[in-house]
Amino acid sequence: MSKVLVVEDAPSEMELLSHYLQQSGYLVISAMSAKDALNKAIELKPDIVVTDVIMPGMSGFTLCRSLRRHPETENVPIIICTSKNQEIDRFWGLRQGANVYMTKPFTQDDLIRAIKSVEG
Amino acid sequence: MGKGTGFSVHLRDYFLYLLHLTLVMVDQIESQISTPPSRRLVTPRSQDSFFTRLTPLGLEKKIAAIAIILGTLPVFGVGAIGYGLANRALTQQLADTQQVSSVRLSDLISRYMAQRYADIQAIASSAVLANAKVRDSLSSTERDAALKRIVEPYGMYDDVAIFDLEGNVLSQTASQSVANQANQDYFRTVLKTNKPFISQPIIFSKERTSEVYFAAPIKDADTGKTIAIARADLPLAKLADQIKSYTLVGQEYRLLNNSSEVFLASQSDRIGRNAMSDFPELREGQRDPNRYFSEPGNRLFFSYAPWTKLDGLPDLNWQILLGSTVETASQPRQQLLLILGIGTSVAAVLAGCIAAWLSGRLARRLTSVTTAIQALGQGQLETRLTLRGDDEITSLSGSVNSMADQLQSLLQQQVRHASDLQCFNEATFHIRKSLDVDGVMQTAVREVRRLLECDRALVYLFDEQWQGTIVAESVALGYPASLGVNIADPCFAQQFVDKYRQGRMHSISNLDTVDIDPCYRGQLEPFHVKANLVAPMVVEGKLIGLLAVHQCSGPRDWQSSEMNLFYQMAVHVGFALEQVRLVEQEQKLLHVETLSEERRQHKETFQFQLLELLQHVEKAAMGDLTARAMVGEGEIGIIADFFNAIVENLQHLVQQVKQATVEVSASLGNHEVAVRSLSTDADLQAQETASTLASVEQMITSIKTVAQSAQQAAIVSQSASATAETGGLAIDATVQSIVELRQTIGETAKKVKRLGEASQQISKVVSLINQISVQTNMLAINAGIEAARAGKEGQGFATVADEVAALAVRASEATQEIEHLVLNIQQETGEVIDAMEQGTAQVVEGTQCVEDAKQSLEQMMKASHGINQLVQSISLATESQVETTHAIATLMHEIAQVAERTSNSSIQVSDSLRQTTAIAKELQGSVETFKVS
Structure with missing residues (x-):
């Protein structure tokens, strides 16, 4: 069973993402901030990281860069899931090390398809 | 309003209605032929209002309805007025009756009370009580019995008691003894006035009963002085019995004492209540005998009567309320209403029937006109009316007919015009589209x-x-x-x-x-x-x-x-x-405009976001590399993150620089030591180089000696070479003469060979001659045979043939001899050629010997040349060696100088290193201003 680290500061969004992932048989590790997520990623070694961008403190982009810089997590697939929907945002997100850039709103199918595409 | 006038007005209305219909019809036709709305005729409003209400009904029904309304309304009106008047009279009568009843009730009560007042006075003045002799002769028990006897005829008192002047009971009829009465109001009043007294009713709220005390002084028959006081206790239920027999069924009463409390009522639950609160209208100053009022929550209305004063009876100031139920009061009214209602209805029905019959007759003709106009209105323009009689309706019908004619022709014109307009409108519509x-x-x-x-x-x-x-x-x-x-x-x-x-x-x-x-x-x-x-x-x-x-x-x-x-x-x-x-x-x-507005808004948003970003970035500019910009929704978000990425890298870099400066300072210390030892080594190297230089100079001297010896060897080998050259020239002359000999022998051999070849040509000629002779012989034989065939004529020819044959044989024999001779010549020339070849071989052999000798000499010459060259090269080598060693010496000098310079440089390097350390320290200080963690 794949472990997915979900990084999201809004409890409702977190609930939704967790529900989608658990329904599709994934083990969800949740982190409410990017800093928390970075620690959990190094400690628990998730198979996939799904992160929001706009969060208080550290942003999702910074999280991407930090994950890529750390030897433990430099190869973990990252899916960015955000409401920032401009082309420049997508471009930047992918440059910061994300494998997939998804914009909200999305369906369960969208999410699972994105996860399957990066899941080894 | 009379019926005739009503109808004439109605007829006028109807004609207005017809006009209205006509207008509606014209309107409809016009709308069919698409006349612009502004030209439509408008129906007058004033006529509209009446008819719009009646429009849904047919004309006949409408006239009938109006006739019925006109017939029945006055009847109903009269009925209603009659009822109203009668009702008022009845109500007045009822009220008067009740008022009289209440006054009579008041009178009744006063009289009843007056009798009871007389009773107590009678009791008080009875002989048993008043006469001292009689009174004193009796025992207490006898006194009681005497009192009972006195009281018995009255029958209605609960208790009659005699008190002495101190209020103690002397005698009483009731078995229950009574307490001292000296403090009671009535007792004191009687004692003071020496007159009989009626107390106000005493109300027992709990039991819903009340009673009244009648008191009177008992005066001594002889002296006239008051010796005792008699009191009779009258339960008011007795009075209620009296009133009940007086009041009618359905009537109720309330008796109020001087403070307006109800002390007796037909409904016992009212006893003890304050009438002022039950009847708000019953206030002081409003107690008018002609007023009526009702009790809240009760279907009764009451009349009021004050206390009826009688001579010899104290004014108790009681008040009487007498009430009747509403049903009782309204019963005659309902009967009146019923009678009037039935009468009015019958009259209305009769009037309605007559009106309907009359209106029906008139309506039918108008209806036919209406139907025709309606048909016209619906577009059936061929509709016409038949004209009968000579009245307004007939002329109306005629007008309708001519109007229909005109409408038909107008319509046709309009249709034509409309179709033109339609085309025009379509065209303009298409253009405008x-x-x-x-x-x-x-x-x-x-x-x-x-x-x-x-x-x-x-x-x-x-x-x-x-x-x-x-x-x-x-x-x-x-x-x-x-x-x-x-x-x-x-x-x-x-x-x-x-x-x-x-x-x-x-x-x-x-x-x-x-x-x-x-x-x-x-x-x-x-x-x-x-x-x-x-x-x-x-x-x-x-x-x-x-x-x-x-x-x-x-x-x-x-x-x-x-x-x-x-x-x-x-x-x-x-x-x-x-x-x-x-x-x-x-x-x-x-x-x-939209574009510029959008741009403005966009610009504003952008500036706001930029300002926000600048606030975050400010700290980083001051050197705090832990500062991060907030990544928000807008486009600036990316720039903020770009800034973050740069600052992250910068933070990383500054961390590395910090670490590096520390390491550089440490290693610079070590390097200084190394550079010092390098300087020492350089000095040592300079000394060693000097000693090496001395050895090199010795070597130069010995090399010079070798050069001189080599020059002597060169002279010796040059003289040997000259001798060998002279020998070589002599051998060359010998070789020349042998070669000439060889040429001579070669030419002789060639001539002999040519002789052999000539003899071979002779041999060929001989064999040709031989062949000719053979053929000749063959011809001779053939000729002989031919001659034999010819017989005798051929004898001579045969003889010639035989002689030819013989000649051929002899020629053949001669050729054989020549052939033999030639063969001998050839043999001998072959032997000469062989001998010549042997001689040539010997000459060649001799030439080779001489050549070998010459080669040996040449080798000798080469060897002496080689020795000469070697010696010369040795000489040259020694010379270059000398130069080389000189160069080495120079180099050594230079090395020594370099070593010295190295020593100096390393001292300089050491100084530089010291300066570098200082700079590194300085750099460390500068980097410290960046906050990285």
Whole structure:
């Protein structure tokens, strides 16, 4: 069973993402901030990281860069899931090390398809 | 209002209604033929209001209804007024009766109380009590028995008691003994006044009963002094029994004491209540015997009566309320209502029936007119009425008929006009539907040509110089197209512009007969124009162009309606063009405005976001590399993150630099030591180089000695070489003579060979001769045979043949001998050639020996040359060796100098290192200003 680290500061969004992932048989590790997520990623070694961008403190982009810089997590697939929907945002997100850039709103199918595409 | 007048008014209304119907009908027809709404007739409002309410009903029913209403309403009115009057009288009567009853009740109560007052006085003055002798002769028990006997006839008292002046009981009828009464009000009053007294009712709220004390002084029969006081206790239930027998069924009463408390009532639960609160109307000063009031929550109304004063009876100031139920009061009223209701209804029904019958007769004729007008109104214009009699309705019918005739003819005209208008409207609609200038003009010419059924329609637009171009055209098949043709008419501007601007139209019915400017004719003829119509397109007073139609098939008389239509079309096209232009301008303006507004908003948002970003970035500019910009929703979000990425890298870099400066400082210390030892080593190297230089100079001396020896060896080998050269020349001469000998022998051998070859040619000739002789012999034989055949004639010939044969044989024998000789010559020449070849071989051998000797000599010469060269090269080598060693010495010197310089440099390096350490420290300090964690 794949472990997915979900990084999201809004409890409702977190609930939704967790529900989608658990329904599709994934083990969800949740982190409410990017800093928390970075620690959990190094400690628990998730198979996939799904992160929001706009969060208080550290942003999702910074999280991407930090994950890529750390030897433990430099190869973990990252899916960015955000409401920032401009082309420049997508471009930047992918440059910061994300494998997939998804914009909200999305369906369960969208999410699972994105996860399957990066899941080894 | 009389019935006749009612109907005449009604008839007037009805005619108004007919007018209304007619107008409705005309309206409907007009709407069918699409007349513009502004021309419709409007039905007058005042007539409308009455009929709109009745419109849903048929005429006959309406007249009947109105007649019935007019017949029945007065009957009902009279009935209602009668009822009202009677009702008032009845109510008054009822109230009066009740008032009288209450006054009589008051009287009754006063009288009853007066009797009881008399009773107590009688009791008080009885002999047993008043006469001292009698009183004193009796024992207590006998006294009681005597009292009972006195009281018994009255029967209605609960208790009669005699008290002494101190209030103690002397005697009583009731078995229950009574307490001392000295403090009671009545007791004291009687004692003081020496007169009989009636107390106010004593109310027992709990038991819902009340009683009244009657008290009287007992005076001694002899002295007249008060010796005791008698008191009779009257339960008021006794009074209630009296009242009950007086009041009627359904009536109720309330008795109030002087403080308005109810002490006796037909309903015992009212006892003890304050009447003021039950009857708010019953206030002091409002107690009017003629007023009625009701008790809240009770279907009763009450009348009021004050206390009836009687002589010899104290004024108790009681009040009496007597009430009757509402049902009792209203019963006669209901009966009255019933009788009046039935009577009125019967009268109304009768009046209604008569009215309906009368109205029906009148209505039928009007209905037929109405039906006809309605049919006309619905469009059945062939409807006509039959005329009968000679009254207003007949003339109305006649008018309706003539109106229908007129409507039919009008309708036909309208239909024609409407269809023209319809076409015109469709055309203008299509034109207005186009959204651009070209579309408008193209639609316009197409629609105009269709509308006027002509051969060509075109739009001609002017420029500033009043020169124009045909910009849109619709032309019938078979006629030349004029689209795009540019027409420059020099006289147009002066002659026509103003006229066209004022709305002038121009028409030609037949170009062949009309008298026009030849220049103009020249413009029309190329396009086969036979008749034309031209109308201006004027927009806001400015002539923008012309709309023209051409008839090419032949002359055409333009109808005024056509010209009118055409003119209207031109006006419409002008408007449509202007509208399109305006709309385009507006859209452009709107677009620009929207765009600038969007830009402004975008800019504002952007500036706000930028400001936010700058606030975050500020700390980083001050050196705090842990500062991060907030990544938000807008475009700035990316820039913020870009900044974050840079600051992250910078943070990383500064961390590395910090670490590096520390390491550099540490290692610089170590390096200084190393550089010092390097300086020492360089000094040592300089000394060693000097000693090496001495050895090199010794080596130079020995090499010079070797050079001298080599020069002597060279001289010796040169003389040996000269001797060998002389030997070589002698051998060369010997070889020359041997070669000449060899040539001589070769030439001799060649000559002998030629001799052999000549003899071989002889041999060939001989064999030829031999063959000839053989053939000759063969011929001789053949001749012999032939001769033999010939017999005798051949004998001579045979003999000749035999002699030829013999000669052939002898020739053959001679050739054989020559052959033998030649063979011998050949043998001998072969032997000579062999001998010559042997001699040549020997000469060659001799030549080779001499050659070998020469080669040996040459080798010797080469060897001495080689020795010479070697010696010379040794000499040269020694010379170069000397030079080399000199160079080495120089180098050594230089090395020594370099070593010295190295030593100096390393000292400098050491100094530099010390400076570098200082700089590194300084750098460390600078980097410290960056906050990285």
